Amino acid sequence: MNTSSCIGISTMKPCCRILIGYRISSIFGVSHIRSNHKIVNNSSKLHSKSKLSCYNDAKCKVIGPKKGVIDLNRRAFFASGSNWGESKILGKNKLGVNKDSSRGILVIPHVASDFRNHSTSIDSHVNEKGFESIYIQGGLNVKPLVIENGNEVVKEDGSRVQVNGSGVNLDILKDLNENVETESEASNIEKEAWKLLRDAVVNYCGNPVGTVAANNPADKQPLNYDQVFIRDFVPSALAFLLNGEGDIVKNFLLHTLQLQSWEKTVDCYSPGQGLMPASFKVRTVPLDGGDGTLEEVLDPDFGESAIGRVAPVDSGLWWIILLRAYGKITGDYALQERVDVQTGIRLILNLCLTDGFDMFPSLLVTDGSCMIDRRMGIHGHPLEIQSLFYSALRCSREMLIVNDGTKNLVAAINNRLSALSFHVREYYWVDMKKINEIYRYKTEEYSADAINKFNIYPDQIPSWLVDWIPNEGGYLIGNLEPGHMDFRFFTLGNLWAIVSSLGTARQNEGILNLIEAKWDDLVAHMPLKICYPALEYEEWRIITGGDPKNTPWSYHNGGSWPTLLWQFTLACIKMGRPELAQKAVAMAEKRLSVDQWPEYYDTQSGRFIGKQSRLHQTWTIAGYLTSKMLLENPAKASLLFWEEDYELLENCVCALSKTGRKKCLRFAARSQICV
Numbered sequence: 001m002n003t004s005s006c007i008g009i010s011t012m013k014p015c016c017r018i019l020i021g022y023r024i025s026s027i028f029g030v031s032h033i034r035s036n037h038k039i040v041n042n043s044s045k046l047h048s049k050s051k052l053s054c055y056n057d058a059k060c061k062v063i064g065p066k067k068g069v070i071d072l073n074r075r076a077f078f079a080s081g082s083n084w085g086e087s088k089i090l091g092k093n094k095l096g097v098n099k100d101s102s103r104g105i106l107v108i109p110h111v112a113s114d115f116r117n118h119s120t121s122i123d124s125h126v127n128e129k130g131f132e133s134i135y136i137q138g139g140l141n142v143k144p145l146v147i148e149n150g151n152e153v154v155k156e157d158g159s160r161v162q163v164n165g166s167g168v169n170l171d172i173l174k175d176l177n178e179n180v181e182t183e184s185e186a187s188n189i190e191k192e193a194w195k196l197l198r199d200a201v202v203n204y205c206g207n208p209v210g211t212v213a214a215n216n217p218a219d220k221q222p223l224n225y226d227q228v229f230i231r232d233f234v235p236s237a238l239a240f241l242l243n244g245e246g247d248i249v250k251n252f253l254l255h256t257l258q259l260q261s262w263e264k265t266v267d268c269y270s271p272g273q274g275l276m277p278a279s280f281k282v283r284t285v286p287l288d289g290g291d292g293t294l295e296e297v298l299d300p301d302f303g304e305s306a307i308g309r310v311a312p313v314d315s316g317l318w319w320i321i322l323l324r325a326y327g328k329i330t331g332d333y334a335l336q337e338r339v340d341v342q343t344g345i346r347l348i349l350n351l352c353l354t355d356g357f358d359m360f361p362s363l364l365v366t367d368g369s370c371m372i373d374r375r376m377g378i379h380g381h382p383l384e385i386q387s388l389f390y391s392a393l394r395c396s397r398e399m400l401i402v403n404d405g406t407k408n409l410v411a412a413i414n415n416r417l418s419a420l421s422f423h424v425r426e427y428y429w430v431d432m433k434k435i436n437e438i439y440r441y442k443t444e445e446y447s448a449d450a451i452n453k454f455n456i457y458p459d460q461i462p463s464w465l466v467d468w469i470p471n472e473g474g475y476l477i478g479n480l481e482p483g484h485m486d487f488r489f490f491t492l493g494n495l496w497a498i499v500s501s502l503g504t505a506r507q508n509e510g511i512l513n514l515i516e517a518k519w520d521d522l523v524a525h526m527p528l529k530i531c532y533p534a535l536e537y538e539e540w541r542i543i544t545g546g547d548p549k550n551t552p553w554s555y556h557n558g559g560s561w562p563t564l565l566w567q568f569t570l571a572c573i574k575m576g577r578p579e580l581a582q583k584a585v586a587m588a589e590k591r592l593s594v595d596q597w598p599e600y601y602d603t604q605s606g607r608f609i610g611k612q613s614r615l616h617q618t619w620t621i622a623g624y625l626t627s628k629m630l631l632e633n634p635a636k637a638s639l640l641f642w643e644e645d646y647e648l649l650e651n652c653v654c655a656l657s658k659t660g661r662k663k664c665l666r667f668a669a670r671s672q673i674c675v
């Protein structure tokens with residue numbers, strides 16, 4: 001191992017809590033950073049950071065760790081030169097050395113500056129073994145969005161945006177087609193939604209950084225709903241972006257980026273460096289030193305406090321998706337080009353692309369690692385994660401700056417995209433024809449050419465499906481494991497497969513056709529069911545572990561989630577079916593405000609407000625607003641979805657056909673699913 005070029009410090013913490021703190025008007029917009037980073041010369045580098053504080057005197061101070069250890073062997077990031085899939089993260093747990101837990105704690109002799117962005121500097125270099133190392137230094141510098149009063153927003157470049165009483169950006173509205181101008185006037189419900197969305201905004205040192213998950217003042221037991229969830233913030237972010245307010249999104253992206261690499265432990269075990277938290281909270285705590293001064297700190301939850309200790313696998317994927325959306329809608333591509341942001345993308349991908357024991361190109365995760373964050377029998381290779389993974393890979397391919405340090409990663413992304421789309425299109429897709437094929441499957445086939453590759457026993461086809469599957473259309477199943485197909489319909493995974501073009505054009509159309517054909521089951525009185533059907537009786541008891549929150553047709557077990565409206569709208573616009581989305585939005589509009597914007601609805605037809613549903617749930621509100629704005633402005637919507645990538649389809653990387661020794665199984669696949 002090449003140890004000579006990199007010296008780092010671990011920020012060992014005395015306890016498992018993770019706090020990043022600022023006093024008022026921290027490092028945002030402040031050019032001079034007063035810091036107690038200790039930066040020693042090249043030969044003995046000590047550059048540490050464990051807590052950022054924001055001071056009332058508008059200065060920013062970086063407080064050093066209680067304990068710092070110089071580790072001469074540390075690398076923040078490794079990737080194999082020949083095949084990026086062989087990348088490794090070195091850390092305390094894996095190699096017995098202390099893992100670097102934050103950006104800015106490695107100092108190396110040849111750090112490149114990035115004056116344009118005043119951002120973290122980075123240098124990457126490939127050593128003689130082909131391993132790539134990334135070295136990081138610096139901080140972040142973001143100018144704040146200032147909301148001065150109800151009618152004007154000052155943007156970071158100093159320009160002012162006029163907003164109307166409901167907070168809708170008038171400049172954006174001016175751009176809209178005159179014919180729809182009257183229609184796009186914010187209705188009373190939209191006005192209420194904008195007010196509630198703005199009330200949910202969380203500030204950190206005076207700058208907006210996210211929105212709380214739910215904001216019902218009457219709620220006596222908010223649990224963690226008073227936190228900013230990464231996944232929940234996405235529709236809020238889109239609503240703000242579509243309304244011409246990018247700064248809150250930029251702040252969110254940069255702050256969560258800082259949380260990403262922090263030391264995180266669950267019972268003294270540290271998950272991967274690139275993991276993004278599920279949520280974070282802004283806390284006010286007494287400043288070290290005890291003079292009574294208070295400071296604001298960011299307190300992330302990587303799953304160590306979450307119910308069930310679930311891993312937030314989707315957070316990093318959503319973060320990448322949102323980063324791309326921010327660039328597309330604002331045109332500010334400088335953010336994604338920043339070296340610290342590029343590193344953030346790479347750390348997330350490193351976690352996702354690291355080799356394991358898995359046989360599939362799909363991502364292997366534990367139960368509850370996404371929107372369904374409780375035990376629901378979705379461990380393994382759930383569709384939602386695969387759709388988000390595919391989208392995040394496509395986003396990354398667009399955003400990563402290609403150089404010697406990233407070319408292997410980009411190649412690995414291309415390979416994975418191609419393998420993943422083939423896998424999902426070929427093996428997750430079911431329609432009438434495919435179910436009939438499965439019904440007649442032979443089993444116990446031992447050979448590379450097996451038709452029933454996963455040894456699915458036809459008895460697994462659930463009785464509900466036999467009658468339910470329409471003649472036209474189809475869907476992607478919820479999960480695929482050896483000997484197991486989860487035939488439940490999961491809405492988010494299917495919608496996001498359309499949006500990202502993970503499915504073929506025919507499949508994507510088929511999914512919408514199925515939703516339309518099964519409207520009474522999947523939409524009924526409130527869009528949209530999180531999954532269909534519900535687990536009942538023994539299945540519910542065994543699979544959910546008798547979860548009283550996930551009883552049949554409630555919450556994650558067949559409940560109806562209005563937040564899914566924006567994803568449905570996006571999918572409909574992409575497929576040229578906006579009227580379908582309009583129908584769903586119109587139905588939701590009748591109830592959401594009256595019912596106080598619930599988190600979810602219960603019963604098979606979605607008629608009751610959910611048993612334990614929060615009210616004033618932010619992503620319900622934001623999902624509704626985003627849907628409205630997307631429908632009003634399909635051109636903007638088109639920035640958020642992907643068309644088929646024909647290059648990927650041609651890309652079969654197994655190279656077996658070229659050697660002639662073995663048959664490429666992809667070409668031997670039962671159906672050659674391409675478009």
Ligand code: GLC
Pocket residue numbers: 213214225229231232370371372373374
């Ligand atoms: C519930 C949902 C999860 C969401 C969280 C906050 O736990 O299952 O998807 O992020 O609430 O709203």
